[in-house]
Amino acid sequence: MDSRTPVIVVGGGPAGLAVAVGLALQDVAVTVYEAESRLPRDLRAGSFHPPTLEMLDSIGVDRDFRALGYRVPRWQIRGRREGVIVEWDLSLIADLTPYPFRFHCEQFKLTPLLLKRLEALGGTVRWRHRFLDATQGADGVAARFETPDGIYTVRGSYLVGADGGRSAVRHTMNVAFEGFTWPERFLVVGIDRDLAPAGLTMNAYISDPVDWSAIFKMPHDGPPGLWRVLIPTDAEVPEEEVLNADFIERSLQNFLPWDRPYGIAHKSTYRVHQRVASDFRQGRMLLVGDAAHVNNPLGAFGLNGALHGAFNLVEKLGPVWRGEAPDSLLDRYVRQRRAANVEFVQAQSIRNKQLLEERDPARRAERLDEIRRIAADKTLHKEYLIKSSMIWSVRRAVEVE
Numbered sequence: 001m002d003s004r005t006p007v008i009v010v011g012g013g014p015a016g017l018a019v020a021v022g023l024a025l026q027d028v029a030v031t032v033y034e035a036e037s038r039l040p041r042d043l044r045a046g047s048f049h050p051p052t053l054e055m056l057d058s059i060g061v062d063r064d065f066r067a068l069g070y071r072v073p074r075w076q077i078r079g080r081r082e083g084v085i086v087e088w089d090l091s092l093i094a095d096l097t098p099y100p101f102r103f104h105c106e107q108f109k110l111t112p113l114l115l116k117r118l119e120a121l122g123g124t125v126r127w128r129h130r131f132l133d134a135t136q137g138a139d140g141v142a143a144r145f146e147t148p149d150g151i152y153t154v155r156g157s158y159l160v161g162a163d164g165g166r167s168a169v170r171h172t173m174n175v176a177f178e179g180f181t182w183p184e185r186f187l188v189v190g191i192d193r194d195l196a197p198a199g200l201t202m203n204a205y206i207s208d209p210v211d212w213s214a215i216f217k218m219p220h221d222g223p224p225g226l227w228r229v230l231i232p233t234d235a236e237v238p239e240e241e242v243l244n245a246d247f248i249e250r251s252l253q254n255f256l257p258w259d260r261p262y263g264i265a266h267k268s269t270y271r272v273h274q275r276v277a278s279d280f281r282q283g284r285m286l287l288v289g290d291a292a293h294v295n296n297p298l299g300a301f302g303l304n305g306a307l308h309g310a311f312n313l314v315e316k317l318g319p320v321w322r323g324e325a326p327d328s329l330l331d332r333y334v335r336q337r338r339a340a341n342v343e344f345v346q347a348q349s350i351r352n353k354q355l356l357e358e359r360d361p362a363r364r365a366e367r368l369d370e371i372r373r374i375a376a377d378k379t380l381h382k383e384y385l386i387k388s389s390m391i392w393s394v395r396r397a398v399e400v401e
């Protein structure tokens, strides 16, 4: 098999589609294989950081995408009883990025734009193709897919596993997914209350020893948008009970008292994990996105990190596929993105959660005082934004040889 045989991308989520677009832009033959019959529309990520917007800019989907969402130039860390603890001001990083804001838009509005871009470049998605397993030799990969018409074997030069947290590609590679699962079940509800009059910025994290939370305002079906509230619940409480209207109403009233019952536009629950694959590569098979690493949503690093990995990978896989760079360049992708994930995404998302949920009064006061001190000093405030906006982790990855 020569190296010009197409690259197989497994999974048509944001990471898989971004890899495919990035490769197609370099004239690399690429086909995406997606298990579902169309793009999933589930409510997942929705907060985009400046480097991610710059990357989307580089593949030409930025303008259409930015027309669909909200710019969030300031975001808060609050205490449930104390109110605002700090308000971060992204205008302080305007000298470092053309996008000095977080950008809020549902993940399922980005994927159709990536698909459209891929199709315009001649790339294709094969729907209802569920990856089963693969074998590889020195010059290629043979992957088996289950389809409504039976099981097919597809041959490719490389195979990119972008098939999410439960990755079948990762299982085939026999790579460990090291880390842990948080004890809580997260409940996400879209509410019919505008929280701006209560002083909340469109993104706010609420610290409390019992009722901590995260809040995002999303564009939803258009004006006036929808406030999404994330509430941790005891995983011992059955999921049906957590999704029960009375349980949700009690939780919301306890957390954000209101003089009338809340209307719920949507509700869902999910378990959260902190895990990183022990390797992102095995010969001609590579992992990217949630297939390679997962983390809690506090800080919005999951989807952003998945896209940062996708863009890093295509920079290397393109030249390798064309025979212009040695295969070993792919190991640099692994070193760079594992470092970015382990050193920043995992560590910072765990710290973010600890800050919100700290129960010990003395330690809680210490942690909150520390961020007040950082926010009050312009230099430290800017440094904090460089990290929390993922500018530092993207730069750090590039430095890794």
Ligand SMILES: Cc1cc2nc3c(=O)[nH]c(=O)nc-3n(C[C@H](O)[C@H](O)[C@H](O)COP(=O)(O)OP(=O)(O)OC[C@H]3O[C@@H](n4cnc5c(N)ncnc54)[C@H](O)[C@@H]3O)c2cc1C
Pocket (backbone or CB within 6 Å): 010, 011, 012, 013, 014, 015, 016, 033, 034, 035, 036, 040, 043, 044, 045, 046, 047, 107, 129, 130, 131, 132, 162, 163, 164, 165, 167, 168, 188, 270, 288, 289, 290, 291, 297, 299, 300, 301, 302, 303, 304, 305, 306
């Ligand atoms: C409820 C929730 C809220 C979240 N909130 C945030 C947030 O606010 N900010 C943030 O940054 N991140 C958030 N995340 C994480 C973010 O959604 C993920 O990091 C992101 O979806 C990863 O993209 P991906 O393309 O790697 O994987 P996915 O989006 O999971 O896509 C994987 C694709 O592979 C397909 N697939 C799976 N198995 C197979 C197979 N065997 N064969 C073929 N195709 C297959 C799936 O159908 C899917 O289309 C959240 C996640 C969840 C679940």
